[in-house]
Amino acid sequence: MTPLIFAFKLLIAVPVALVLALTAIWYIWESGNTVLYDSFAQKMFAGLENYGLLAIPLFMLTGEMMNEGGMTRRLINAARVFVGGFRGGLAYINLLANMFMAAIIGSATAQIAVMARAMNPEMEKEGYDKGFAAATTAAGGLLAPVIPPSMMFVIYGVLAQIPIGEMFLAGVLPGILLAGSFAAVIFLVGLVTGFPKGEWFTRDEALSALLHCLPAALIPIAIVGGIVFGIATPTESAAIASLIAFLIGWLVYGELKPSAFIDMFRRTAVNSSMIIFMIAAANVFGWVIIYEALPQKLAALITSVTSDPLLFLLIVNLVLLFVGMVIDGIAAIILISPILLPIAMNDFNISPYQFGVVMCLNLTLGLLTPPVGVGLYIASSMSGVSAGRILKSLWPFLLAVTIILVLLSAFPWISNFLTE
Template identity: 65%
Template sequence: MTIVIFSVLLLGAVPIALVLALTALWYIQASGNTVLFDSYPQQLFSAVESYGLLAIPLFMLAGELMNEGGLTKRLIALARIFVGGFRGGLAYINLVANMMMAAIIGSAASQIAIMSRAMVPAMQQEGYSKSYSAAITAAGGLLSPIIPPSMLFVLFGVMAQVPIAEMFIAGILPGLLLGFTFFVTIAVVGLVQQYPRGEWPSRRQALHDLLMGLPALSIPLIIIGGILLGLATPTESAALASLAALLIGRFVYGDLRFGHLPLVLRRTAVNAGLVIMLIAAAGVFGWVVVYERLPQMAAAWIAALTTDPFLFLLLLIGVLLLVGMIIDGIAALILVVPILLPIAQEQFGISPYQFGVVVCLTLVMGLLTPPVGAGLFIASSMTGAPPLKIFRSLLPFLLATLVTLVLLAWQPWLTTGLIGR
């Protein structure tokens, strides 16, 4: 009956945080074990009682300040220096700029919204279709969950009790690999569609864009460098990046006005509050899942299907693709990790870092796939292109992502090599 209540609430368009919290309450009442009501508030609070989760609103704030302070458009101009002259040059610029922004924002949905406003109009002016322009921008959002910093990695690190800094490092090679497969995809599509050759900026313009882009480029360097060199924790790096974005946007570029800060802080607080509320609600739902011994039952079922770690990960990718189509990535992550991570580690000997990267990338694909596809609708609302047309243009990039996922499942060193585990 609990599963029925969960399904009815979910399909009834009830916010996912309320679905999880109300389902947990229903289970306690239906089980007759009402003494668990006394632990309910404690479980809600303990789910968010983690220093690592403070990185989430701080990374959101850094992204908002960069967009408001003009740092985003300087990064786009910087990307033009390196890839602007190739056939389909603006598509490459879009991708490189997305890789830079992925190293700052950490949220796929936020990145799609920001980059859609910045890139799609420019691509349309140079002859690219609106749907293809929106598709490349949306595909760039897939880089956000694996190129550090990543909101999903922060959450996974807290849940799996692994160092968040090491999760970030584990995402570097997969992020570069996914970026490479996207470059190849753009090259093939550009040849087939005969998109126009871009123009290399003049030496004078390139020097100007380079000098203007270096302050903006310091933000991802602060975040990643601080973590890799052990100078700052991910949370401290996020705070430093927010401060740097504020100072650069105000005193270097002059685009940010202090009068804009209340609106920036309000947007950050609302978005972060939604995420934290979801984490708290999922905490009590996960508590019920563990109490019901669902991980042990799932382990027995999966062990009967295969004993090969690679096949297990392929099964996992298939299942999570379906889950991600229906449930938000953060909610799905909170639901599946308590059930599947113990199975991956104990039954198959899979590293939590490999598991985390594969799960996070698979779930975020749900942002771009119907029927829910929040990322599709964000890109559509920002550009005016129909969601189904964007999805059709996205198919080559989704295929490239699946190829990357298979490689990550097949070769564990792609995720564990840089951390030596």
């Protein structure tokens, strides 16, 4: 009965956090083990007693301060210095700026919203197809869950009980590979459609753009460098990054006004609390998973089909693709990790880092695929282009992600190289 209740609540669009908590309550009542009610609140709170979760609101706050402080615009200008003169230069600028932003924001939806406001009007003004401009921006958002720091990696690391810093390192090579595949898509589409010719900055303009960007570049350097060199934990790096963003936006660029703080803190609190509540609810949902022995039952079913790790990952990819189409990526990570990760590690000897990168990237595809497609509809509303028109231009990028997912599944060293 419990699985039916769980599925029914998901189908009628009950918020995932409530689905998890209410399913646990129903299961306790149905099983007759009502003594668990006494520790229900304690179990929820215990799910939040993890230092790594502090990184979530801190990374969100860093992104808010960057937007308000004018740093996003300066990073885009810096990207123009390196790729702006190529044919289709603005498309490459969009991609490179998305890489910069992915190393700061860590959230695909936030990144799509920010970059759509900044890049889509510029691309349309220079003659790019509106659908392609929106599709390029939306695809660039897929870099956020892979290039560190990634909010999904933080949540996965907490659930998998692995070092978040090493999880970040696992995403470096896949993130570069994914960005390279998107550049190849832009190049091939440009050959077919004929992009507008870009213009290089003059030497003085290039120097000016790079100099103005240097303070903003301290933020990704502080985040990634602090983690890679062991100077700071991911949470400490997030705190340092938010402090740097505040100081640069306020004192250096002069665009971050104290009057904007209340709205920034409110947005950060609302957005992060939804995620953290889901994690707390997932902790009590763990009772259902434990008492029903779901990982063990699923493992027995899958191992009866195959003993090949690659085939297992391909099956998981297919399942996750459908899950990501109907459930938000972060919610899906919280739901699925406790079930599939033990099977991957214990029955197929798959590294938790490889599995985490594959799962996070796959579930993020759901942001750009109907029927949920939150990222797709954000790109649509920001650009004024229909979701169908964006999808028409988006499919080459989605094909590139599919190829990268197969490579990540087939070659574990891509994810594990920097963690070993």
